Amino acid sequence: MPSFVRGAVSVLAVATLLAFAMPAVAAAAPTTGHVYVDDNTGGVNTISGFDRHADGTLSPMPGSPFVAGGAGTGSGLASQGAIQTAGQGRYVLAVDAGSNQVSVLRIKRDGALRLVEVASSGGREPVSVAEHGGLVYVANSGAGGSDYTGFTLDRGGHLTPLAGSTFALPDSAQPGEVLFNSTGTNLVGTRVGSSLIDSFSVGSDGRLTAAPGSPFPVQGPGPFGSEFRPTDPSKLFVSNAHGGPGNGTVSGFSVAADGTLSSIGASPFADFQTAPCWIEITHDGSFLFTVNTASDSISRYSIADDGTLTLLGSTRVGGNGVGAVDARLSTDGRNLYVDESAAGQVGKFAVSGGDLTPLGSISVATGAGIAGLAVN
Numbered sequence: 001m002p003s004f005v006r007g008a009v010s011v012l013a014v015a016t017l018l019a020f021a022m023p024a025v026a027a028a029a030p031t032t033g034h035v036y037v038d039d040n041t042g043g044v045n046t047i048s049g050f051d052r053h054a055d056g057t058l059s060p061m062p063g064s065p066f067v068a069g070g071a072g073t074g075s076g077l078a079s080q081g082a083i084q085t086a087g088q089g090r091y092v093l094a095v096d097a098g099s100n101q102v103s104v105l106r107i108k109r110d111g112a113l114r115l116v117e118v119a120s121s122g123g124r125e126p127v128s129v130a131e132h133g134g135l136v137y138v139a140n141s142g143a144g145g146s147d148y149t150g151f152t153l154d155r156g157g158h159l160t161p162l163a164g165s166t167f168a169l170p171d172s173a174q175p176g177e178v179l180f181n182s183t184g185t186n187l188v189g190t191r192v193g194s195s196l197i198d199s200f201s202v203g204s205d206g207r208l209t210a211a212p213g214s215p216f217p218v219q220g221p222g223p224f225g226s227e228f229r230p231t232d233p234s235k236l237f238v239s240n241a242h243g244g245p246g247n248g249t250v251s252g253f254s255v256a257a258d259g260t261l262s263s264i265g266a267s268p269f270a271d272f273q274t275a276p277c278w279i280e281i282t283h284d285g286s287f288l289f290t291v292n293t294a295s296d297s298i299s300r301y302s303i304a305d306d307g308t309l310t311l312l313g314s315t316r317v318g319g320n321g322v323g324a325v326d327a328r329l330s331t332d333g334r335n336l337y338v339d340e341s342a343a344g345q346v347g348k349f350a351v352s353g354g355d356l357t358p359l360g361s362i363s364v365a366t367g368a369g370i371a372g373l374a375v376n
Contacts, residue, residue: 029053034111038083039366042074056335068103069118070096079127080225082372086131095126116157122149132184139178181233199259211259219268231285248276269309271299287354
C-alpha cells in the first residue's frame with residue numbers, strides 16, 4: 001500500500017475513534033420568542049429576559065437583567081399586568097412602583113431590551129399598565145394618588161400624558177388591574193380593596209366615559225385579575241380572591257358598548273380553591289386558567305359560547321409556598337408561564353386544550369419580589 005494511502009487511512013481511523021469517544025453535543029432548541037419579568041427590585045428596578053425555545057423551555061437572555069431606570073418595591077405587587085408588550089411588539093412597558101414611574105424599553109431584534117425612557121405614572125405606586133393602539137392607561141394604587149391615568153405612546157417609544165384622562169379613585173380602592181378589550185373600545189379596572197369594578201367606554205380621543213352604574217358591585221369579594229375573551233370583546237372574566245379557604249370563584253360578565261356589565265348565567269363560578277387572583281384565557285377563547293395563589297394551583301375551565309364556565313379541575317404549581325401569581329401564554333398558545341414570586345422562579349407548563357403538564361421551573365436571578373410576566 002502506498003505511503004500516502006496508509007497515511008490517509010490512519011487519519012481516517014483516528015478521526016473515527018475520536019468521533020465515538022467524544023460525547024454528542026445536543027443542538028440547542030431554536031428560539032421562538034421571549035419572556036420578560038418585572039423584577040420589581042428595590043432601588044434600581046430591572047427586567048429579566050428569557051429566550052423561549054420551541055420545546056417550551058426557557059434560558060436566560062444574554063445581558064439580562066436589563067435596567068428599567070425606575071425603582072421597584074422589592075416585595076411583590078398585588079396586581080395583574082405589571083409588565084406588558086406594546087407598540088405591536090416593539091416595546092415593553094413596566095411599572096416602577098417604588099418611584100411612581102413607568103419604564104419603556106425597546107425590544108431589540110435578538111429580544112434584548114434597551115431603555116428608552118422613564119416617565120411619571122400620573123399617580124402613586126403604579127401596579128398595572130395596559131396598551132392598545134398607542135393608547136396607554138396606568139392603574140396607580142397609592143394613598144393620595146390612586147387613579148387611572150392615560151398616555152399616548154409614539155413610534156419612538158415616548159409616553160405623553162393625555163390631558164383630561166385621569167380618573168381619580170378613593171384610597172381604599174386598591175386597584176388590581178386595568179385592561180382594554182381586544183378592540184380598544186372598552187376599559188375596565190378592578191378595585192380589590194372595595195370589591196367593585198370600574199367599567200368605561202373609550203372615546204376616539206382616548207378619554208374614558210364611565211358606564212351607567214359604574215363602579216359595579218361584584219359577585220365575590222376581592223375582584224382581582226381580569227381578562228376579556230380574546231375571541232369576543234363583549235365577554236369579561238374576573239377572579240374573586242377574598243372568599244376564604246376553598247371558596248374562590250370566577251365571575252363572568254357581558255359588556256355592553258357603553259361599558260355596562262351584566263352577569264353571565266349562574267356566575268360566579270366556583271373553583272374550590274383559595275385566592276384565585278390571576279387569569280389567562282387561551283387564544284381561541286375556549287379555556288380559562290386562574291392561578292390560586294394561596295393553594296399554589298391553577299384551576300382550568302372550559303368556556304361555552306355564551307361565556308358560561310365549566311370547571312375541569314386544578315393543576316399544582318411547583319411545591320408549597322412558591323407564591324404562584326401572574327400567568328401568561330406563549331404567542332403560539334402551546335405553553336403557559338407562571339410567576340412563582342415567593343420562590344423567585346418562572347414555572348413552565350405545556351398546554352393541550354384545557355390540560356396543563358408541568359415542565360419544571362427556572363430561577364430568576366433577582367430572586368423573590370418579581371411581579372408580572374409578558375411574552376412576545
